[in-house]
Amino acid sequence: MGLKSTLQRYFKGDPILWGVIAVLAAVSLLAVYSSTGSLAYKYQGGNTYYYMLKHFVFLLVGITVIWAIHQMDYRMFAKYATLALWVSIGLLLITLVTGMSLNQASRWLTVPGIGISFQPSELAKLALIMYIARTLARNQDDKHGAKEAFKPIVTYVGIVCLLIFTEDFSTAFLIGFIAFLLMFIGRVPFKYLLGTVGAVALLVTVLFLASPYLPFLHRAETWKARIERFMDDEGQESEGSYQSRQAQMAVATGGLLGKGPGNSKQRNFLPHPYSDFIFAIIVEEWGAMGAFFVIMCYVVFLFRAGVIVRGSTRTFPAFLAIGLSYLLVFQGFFNMGVAVGLFPVTGQPLPLVSMGGTSIIFTCVAMGAILSVSRNNMEEAQRLKEDAQETV
Structure with a gap:
């Protein structure tokens, strides 16, 4: 061989x-x-x-x-997507309360007993995409697109992004951006997406303006400073x-x-x-x-x-x-x-x-x-080819 x-x-x-x-x-x-x-x-x-x-x-x-x-069979990801999403949301909540501070941001959670630290936001990203993929797949309609998928997807994207946003703005932005792309590809009505972008932009603007009075947005000054430094190189x-x-x-x-x-x-x-x-x-x-x-x-x-x-x-x-x-x-x-x-x-x-x-x-x-997904696709294509040959 x-x-x-x-x-x-x-x-x-x-x-x-x-x-x-x-x-x-x-x-x-x-x-x-x-x-x-x-x-x-x-x-x-x-x-x-x-x-x-x-x-x-x-x-x-x-x-x-x-x-x-x-x-593994890719259908396992659809089967446990919601459970993984719930677990990741729970871990994000725990991280906000007891997470280890690194670079002035509580993004890490330490597993008791074994001392291993990890970022729950990494799990949340994967679980959320699996959930979005499953929800879009289940709500494809030839006439109305994925209209019914919009509300549950936006709800969970909003929860995850808000939990991550206070400590890690870039990760929250990345998650929201990928979710937008998936919904666009998944034929969610564009007016829904446009309205969501406008609402999120307004919310972020209000939060930034009100950040001096909101203790949970203690990193807002860091984000502002990074943007200002980027815009003003001198x-x-x-x-x-x-x-x-x-x-x-x-x-x-x-x-x-x-x-x-x-x-x-x-x-x-x-x-x-x-x-x-x-x-x-x-x-x-x-x-x-x-x-x-x-x-x-x-x-x-x-x-x-x-x-x-x-x-x-x-x-x-x-x-x-x-x-x-x-x-x-x-x-x-x-x-x-x-x-x-x-x-x-x-x-x-x-x-x-x-x-x-x-x-x-x-x-x-x-x-x-x-x-x-690739392995399953190739195996399915091989089975169809063998069935066609047997038929002939």
Whole structure:
């Protein structure tokens, strides 16, 4: 049995998608090793392999998660979507009350007894997209579109976004944006979507204006400052502008081919070169060609997700695949946009590349679900082909 047939036997679904995942994992390992040198000297006595090995373990666990989930029937995600959404909402509520503070934001929840911390917002993103996909699939009407799906979807999107909004505006925005795209694709009447956008814009404006009198919006000044710094590049120096300028310096000095792996200078100055600004380190070391290569990985990922959607004979797997792929790819574009100065600082990791256990595991859950749809599509197509041959 050859290597190709062995891989096809155990790694089913879209082979190009598997290839993109493998490439991103390899890029991640190299980038994390290069960007954690200063961290290793500060906390690990100069052991530069410590964080790389720790990250390698998370990647192995993540690939295992992808493999396990891609073997599942995608209908399981529809079956447990509502339960997962309720659980994530409960965890978000607990996080607001007892969550661990990180960078002045309570986004982390520690599991009692074992001391493992994770971000409930990562679970909420996946659960909400699964719920939206199921609700849209169940309410497709040839005459009226998905009119009946609008109210339940907007209700849960509103709950999740409000719970996340107070501590993590960028994640709440990303969730709302992906939900809008899914409803648009799912044929929810456009007047409903337009009205919702207007109402949300008005609500956010009112909350920002009233933020000095609302204790739960204690991070509003941080958001305002980030936007002001982004709009006024010559403004007062601060932590946020310092991060952006160091990242832009890394990008500007990368040139066409970069300084070479391990030769980054700005990794010694950027506060989070291994997570939020890892793309800046990639550009500095691998140049514009390396940046283009990473961008194309996400573009190919989105394209292959579109191929999977076209190959779906049912609506739920199509909505699930496109929703999860939008979530991962647009999050990646936001991260890269921040690194090159196109967006204000958001704190969004680069999917499957940035260092971080929570991000990697939940990213791999999403990738596994997409591959599950692909595997089921391919098996169904094979069955139809065999039935047609038997009929002939």
